[in-house]
Amino acid sequence: MPADSKPALDMFTRSIGFTPNMLATFAQSPIAFNAWATLRGALNRALDVKTREVISLAVSEVNGCNYCLAVHSLAASMAKLPADEIILARKGHASDPKRDAAVQFARKVIEHRGQVGDADLQAVRDAGYTDANLMEIVALVAVYSLTNFLNNVFDPEKDYPAVTPAGSI
Amino acid sequence: MSRITALTPDQVPAESKSTLDAFTKNIGFTPNMMTAFAKSPIAFNAWATLLGSMSKALDVKTRDSIGLAVSEVNGCNYCLTVHSFTAEHMAKLPADEIILARKGHATEPKRDAAVQFAKKVIETRGNVGDADLKAVRDAGYTDANIMEIVALVAMYSLTNFFNNVFDHEKDFPAVTPAGAI
CATH class of the missing domain: 1.20.1290.10 (AhpD-like)
Incomplete structure (x- = not known):
């Protein structure tokens, strides 16, 4: 697993309680995985x-x-x-x-x-x-x-x- | 006709201003889609950050061809019109x-x-065949x-959906419409 994906993956694991297969897969691309995690985090401020x-x-x-x-x-x-x-x-x-x-x-x-x-x-x-x-x-x-x-x-x-x-x- | 009222410069939310200014400097003018998008600092800044992060993926010719x-x-x-302009320039x-x-x-x-x-991913919503993946x-x-x-x-679908919803006045050089090439 790429080192650059580790902080975001660890955060998800802590928050979900396990490491979902999709995230373990997605972590293979630190560029896409971190971009998505940041996007998702930012949009958590939208609506309710x-x-x-x-x-x-x-x-x-x-x-x-x-x-x-x-x-x-x-x-x-x-x-x-x-x-x-x-x-x-x-x-x-x-x-x-x-x-x-x-x-x-x-x-x-x-x-x-x-x-x-x-x-x-x-x-x-x-x-x-x-x-x-x-x-x-x-x-x-x-x-x-x-x-x-x-x-x-x-x-x-x-x-x-x-x-x-x-x-x- | 556009389905959104454009912001005047003094109406741009403060949290959108630096992102909007960066696009204006980079593109050479302030596109109508950006002025509209600036109405939501949450969505506009989230998308701009995504665009910046994804510019590290693959190479610019491949990214623009995908766009x-x-x-x-x-x-x-x-x-x-936007992607034809950026692809050219x-x-x-x-x-x-x-x-x-x-x-x-x-061609490459x-x-x-x-x-x-x-193209398969967007056409089939990700339900591509084994042969496509291979x-x-x-x-x-x-x-x-991948x-x-x-x-x-x-990422490109986000702005496609956004621009389809609001149907901004065209301000980039005209191109042949979708479905007509």
Whole structure:
């Protein structure tokens, strides 16, 4: 394992309680791994943890990343999201109306590669999100897509509690 | 027409100012996408840091070719003007190589493998075939390099999605739109 990846990997291990296979894999590129860890850390200041987690679930479902769905389902339950809310998020919704608008918008962004309709943009703005918030939602869609793509490419052995695969909820 | 109100210089949040100034100095003017992005210091600075870190991955010609291939797949016309400009002026890619990159190829065989792989990653959302992975490895890319390609795909997708959402007025030299090359 490259020395330059060690501080970030140790931090994740301490915070998660074990070293997930995806991170042990990702650590092979200190450039990409540290860039992603920094990006992720910076975006932890965006919105609130429940909204970030529901976005991660919606995006991982669209990108068909089963490893990621296992990771984000655990993270979501640590963010105090109940099981039915986790399934709802994977479907692109949330029971809280404001959060619902954010997750619906995030789902549109990843499905349509950003080519959302005027009505989509209007709906998320009407829910109370500022332009800055919308940029944060878009950035979160990309940061979750990064690990979705990575885990789809390398298909790490599952080491999180199993969840229903993408496309079957 | 742009779907966002541009900031006037005095409206730029203080935490975005030094990043915005660095882009202005580097590019020679302040692109509309940057003025818009500066509205969120969190997202703008996070992305700028990512861009800086990822400039250590692979080489500039390969990175810019990937930027063009990904922007074509994501259908981002604003981004195609940006990446065509940087490919010409910073990466020194000739005009025919810029079009080739948008089609997911490069004349240099190793770079061609990287661009082909990046195009597959964005088209399939990472659900590439075993043959795709084998082809990019056979071209000489390590697993670390492949992770860097994937990270670049996501990084370019961030601005593709952002620019598609807000549809900024074009301010880089015009290029043929996505899907029309």
